[in-house]
Amino acid sequence: MDQEALRAAFDEQMRRNPEPEPDGRVEHDDWVTRSMSARDGWNGVTWCDLRGVDADAVIAEQVSRFAQQARPWEWKHYSYDEPQDLPDRLLAAGFTREPAESLLVAEIADLGLDVPPPPGVELREVVDAAGVEAVVSVHDEVFGGDHSALGRNLLAGLALEPSTAAAVVAVAADVPIAAGRVELPPGTDFASLWGGGTVAAWRGRGTFRSLVAHRAAIASARGYRYLQVDAMPASRPILQRLGFVELATTTPFTYPG
Known part of the structure; x- marks a missing residue:
């Protein structure tokens, strides 16, 4: 199993182009993909690549966008996401870190x-x-x-x-x-x-x-x-x-x- 190729396929298919929730939609920006749910579905950022941009400004923009939903939401971070200090930036912006999980594929x-x-x-x-x-x-x-x-x-x-x-x-x-x-x-x-x-x-x-x-x-x-x-x-x-x-x-x- 070519793990690098598999991770790239996972990113493209599941993170950058996720299936919309039954009551929601998916939005794409240059640096972020959002899954937006109107009621019961999952709300959050599924993919990001913040290399070469003002990461803090992009984070602030997502906070503003999701505020319109008036529901809790999640930034789903993966260990290979850039920049490497993104977790610290999210914490500084008011996010709460939940327990980490392992991305497993077979x-x-x-x-x-x-x-x-x-x-x-x-x-x-x-x-x-x-x-x-x-x-x-x-x-x-x-x-x-x-x-x-x-x-x-x-x-x-x-x-x-x-x-x-x-x-x-x-x-x-x-x-x-x-x-x-x-x-x-x-x-x-x-x-x-x-x-x-x-x-x-x-x-x-x-x-x-x-x-x-x-x-x-x-x-x-x-x-x-x-x-x-x-x-x-x-x-x-x-x-x-x-x-x-x-x-x-x-x-x-x-x-x-």
Whole structure:
């Protein structure tokens, strides 16, 4: 795997030309790409290249633009972004640094997709509002907070033709115990994994790995070549054992609405 070429493809397809949120739009400037959502979707800067420009002025311009949304938003920083002192500049402009994650990518053809769930667990693909509600309930329990906006966004993605998202719920004794989703942006080589949370009582039994494999199979059937995930420290070693490689680290810098 040519990591430099893969990172360039990821930048071009997923950062510079991201799929708009169901309720939003994507805006391009010379130095920045913004994903703007009117209500429930993600708001933030997906790509930037601030070499040779007044970085502080560009940052200030983004703050002004997103202020019109009156919603919290995020500058998604990658470890190879320029200038190298961009994180310090974002902090000086009033952003908050959130925990860093690892940008992991795998070629789907190289992944082992025959990873059944543990005994007593069934994987169900989400097809309706009841399934979305199960995803939201698992995410609320595992990650904390209120994920109702995620549920509305997921429903909107499922309703598109072809769908731009899929989700899978792991169920034991008819109770949701884990859930994850995969985003399927049209016209790209990359599908993206999100969520993948498992309730505490079921961790360490292989449910997470089976969710990854099942969603990878969905992406493969739709013709995607690569699978991408922003991995937290707990999931990174599991994904690397499955065949993912680390291309960079990514850090959310958040700004209040």
